[in-house]
Amino acid sequence: MRKAVRTGAVITAGLVTAAALTGCSGDGKKSDPDGSSGAAKSSQAPGDSDSNSGADAAALEGGWAGKTDGKAVVLSVASGKAVLVTEQRACTGTVKDMGKVMLVLKCADGDTDRTTGSIESNDGKTVVVSWDGGTKDTLAKTEPGAIPSGLPDLPAS
Template sequence: MHPLVRTGAAVVAGLAVAVALTGCGSDSGKSDSDTGAADGPTSAPADGGDSGSAGDAAALDGTWAGMTDGKAVALSVTAGKAALVADAHVCSGEVKDMGKVMLALKCTDGDTARTMGAIASNDGRTIVVEWDAGGKDTLAKTEPGALPTGLPGLPTP
C-alpha cells in the first residue's frame, strides 16, 4: 500500500506543478507571444503526412493527462516549456520544432524513457506522443486550473 501512496503523492505533486505552469496564463487557445519557431501559426500543414495532424508547437499549450500501461502520465506545456510527470519520474524541458513538433525533456532522476518525443497527433482534445525510447502516450486535454479526474492515487473531493 505504501508504493501506491508514494506514487499518488508524486502524481499529485507533479500535477500541482503542471497546473501552476498552465494556470498562470490564459488558455484561450491563441497566443501571439509564444516563442515557437513556426512561421505562420494560422497556416497549419495541409498535406500532412506524419506531422500534419500534430499541428504547431503553440497548439500543445495546456495540461494533458492519461494512463499508459496502468500508470498516470501528466504533461503541462506553457509558452514552449514543458513539464511531465510519469511513473514517479518528473521531467522538464522544451517544445521544439525539428521538422515536427518534439518534446525535449530531462528527468530529475536521470530516467530516459521520456526524454525525446514526437507529437504524432494533436486534435486539440487528445495528443499522442511517441517517445524515442519506444513508448507511446495518449493524453487528453484537461480543464484549465483543474486536476484531471480518474487517475489512481489522486484524492477524491
C-alpha cells in the first residue's frame, strides 16, 4: 500500500509539472524579434543558421505519452525544458543540440536509466527516444491540455 501511494504521488507530481510546463506557455513557441522560435534558436550552435537541428528540437515541444514494457511514460517539453514521468520516477532537464537532439535529465531519486536520451525519430505524431541506460521509448503526441490515457489509477485513500 505504501509503494502504491508513493507511485501515485510521483505520477501526480510529474503530471502537474508537465501540465505547468506545457499549459502555461501558450503554444510553446516564443518569438524573437527576427520571428524565429526561441526554443529552436537556443538549440542551434552559434553561427550555424543553416542547421535544421534547431527545427528538430522545436518539433519536440509539447506532450508525449506511451508505454514501455507495459508501464506508462509521459514526456513534456516546453521552451527547451523537459519533464519525464514514469510509474517509478520523475526526471527534469533540458533539450540540447549535441549534433543530434538530446534530452539531458536528472531524476529526483538519482536513477540514471533515463538521464541522457537521443531522439532517433520524430515525425510530429510519434517520437522515439533511445536512452543511454538501454531503454527505448516510443511516445505519441498528446493533445494540448489533455491528460494521457493508459496511466495507472491513483490508490484510493
